[in-house]
Amino acid sequence: MRVLRLALWRLAASLPTLLLILAGMFLLLQLAPGDTVDALMAQMGGGDAALAEDLRRFYGLDVGIAAQLWNYLMRLATLDLGFSAIYGKPVATVILERLPPTILLMAASLSFAFFFGLVLGVIAARRVNKWPDTLISTLGLIFYATPSFWFGLMAIVLFSVYLQWLPAGGFGDITQSYTGIAAVLDIAQHLVLPTFTLGLIFLAIYLRIMRASMLEVLSLDFVRTARAKGLSETRVVTKHVLRNAMLPMVTLIGLQAGTMLGGSVVVESVFALPGLGRLAYESVVQRDLNTLLGIVFVSALLVITINFLVDILYARLDPRIVSGS
């Protein structure tokens, strides 16, 4: 219960941050040349000034910027993100349609990077300065240096074009209408390459952090005690070291939630996934600033939610956090 209260307190503390982001973004977008009405008029093929005047009044753009900001925040409080002139739908609807692929992709990439980062980091630390360590650390450096979109393209060339093992893009086979298990398998198959592509750099980061923190924890006194008790090395690592060594990695998940979401913009465009990231790219190209603002809002919410979950996880792993405060 105390864990939850602590996490909720942190959640409440992020509200001013969210407000700051929204106000900042809103003011920033005021600097953009042209507004929603201009975009709309351009799409309609132009119109006279009187029509523009009417439309501006309709979209609430005829009042001062401070009043517009206030109205915007008030509407946000009721989760009304405005209307997308490009998609002809409420922004909230557009975003909600695009959210599942992104969340699925992020969850898959995170699991992939976390699991293999952990395993490789442990192996490297156990064989420190021997060849497995050198190999894993070198691989980590190379993975870190690989631009994700380039890795994605090369993976398409190898696995989709030459070997023809996996689909090159999309979120499902549109020529078939699968149901049940078949549909799940179909989506999973489409997510394999994007998951590796997005997860690669995080795998590199996690394995490096895991290796360093394993080495740090292995040198502590309680590990020597555990060894002196006659525990086998495997038991020492799994029962005593792992839990402590994982803490920096868990912290990193929260810190990098935003980076991962940003990375999905690129990965989703490479693999033509209909997700939030691709929507962000499309709204930049189409100058749909209303939708862009909505995406920033939803992304910030997503990052805050992930950090909330990480806080709970962290407190579970390290009881000192709760009892200490």
Next chain:
Amino acid sequence: MRVLKAYARSPAALIGSAILLALLVMGLGASWFYPNDPLGLAGRPLQWPGANPRFPLGTDPSGRDIAAQLFHGARISLLIGFVATSIAVVIGIAIGAVAGFYGGAIDTALMRLTEAFQTVPNFLLLLVLVAVFGSTLQTVTIAIGVVSWPPVARLTRAEFLSLRTREFVQACRIQGLGDVHLILREVLPNALPPVIVYASVVMAVAILLESALAFLQLSDPNVPSWGNLIGLGRSVLRTEWYVSAIPGFAILLTILGVSLVGQGLNDALNPRLAGGR
């Protein structure tokens, strides 16, 4: 001197420096090696590397020399990486130093701002900035700097928090030295080493951000950028994959070089951490 020696002993640092030096020569000598406009028409499009001795790395879908774009792209990548990193480091140090040195309400306010920047995914913020201010070389470089400073600010703040109560700082305070002197002359030099090491990470991220932006064709289309070329290669990926493969490899090598130099600096500046593990 000791730092320099330790740096020269690290194989990581030597390999990294060699890569960066080669890139620097490529970038600086680009106009000498390839005096013609790298974005100008050079020959028949889509010639495979090695097929024509005039184009050792082949030509792209518009018939432009890939090798020439590679050389001129090195200049752009290094330039953007260096300038954007400088911007990020200067903003980060300024905010982190003031927050860490003064603490209290100023600290809270500045850290709220930093948190706000970290809560918005940096690539998304970059897209917004490009959408608002356009995508010329200058705006893209500044935008990358503006989205990359928060980790630098956090790091600087942490260093300042631990340094500001040290005795040498208190001694200077008793001598009646002003805050500006304390921050710039006393605390900052001691806080700098970890920040310099971290600058290599910022630079790697900056180069990756630019190439990702250029790949999406949202960066300046009038400069020869590696990311741009990768994006152009997408349309012919199924058959002429080398168009995308070659510049991507160049980016990989660059980031590798920057990371290795960072690692070498880290080992040289924190000798206690090196060797032992």
